[in-house]
Amino acid sequence: MDREVLRERRRWLYDRRRRRRDHIFANLAAHLARMLRARGVGVVFVGYPRNIAQEKPGKGNTNLWSYRRLLTRLAVTLENHGIAAFEVPEDRTSRLCARHGCEVTRRPRGLVKCPHGHMAHADVNAALNILARGSSALGLTVKVPGRVKVYSFLPTPSRVVEPKKKDHNPALKAG
DSSP states (O other): OOHHHHHHHHHHHHHHHHHHHHHHHHHHHHHHHHHHHHTTOOEEEEEEOTTHHHHSTTSSOSOSOOHHHHHHHHHHHHHHTTOEEEEEEOTTTTTBOTTTOOBOEEOGGGEEEOTTSOEEEHHHHHHHHHHHHHHHHHTOOOOOOSSOOOOOOEEOSSOEEOOOOOOOOHHHHOO
């Protein structure tokens, strides 16, 4: 094949991947905006993972996600729904306890343990630290909740897929 044909094909494939990614971002932002508006949320703090690719190169952290493009799309969509979005740096958010502000130790399976005996998932702990950091920057006072509900979904180019609800009733399984 001619080199120009190969270049054109490669350009077309990269463009296709970019369009697919942008469509996933649009679906994700619209879904989040609808979900947050239904829950009465007025302000959102979003962490930006700066320097993530420089920490451990080659460990799967340099991926195809364009964080800046995602945050821009999310901010525009949230603004259109009347929700303010603020970017908060993520530096050391998973290394400090969200309740006490002290240094935590990493445990297996993504858990962190506070010296005061408090345990949490590292991502939930980081999200609570981002909330506290963002609210203090705006001069708001937010109490760290005792329990956190985590919502899960899968964004696709056509829609956002909610996970199926599991029925944990053992009586239904017994013949």
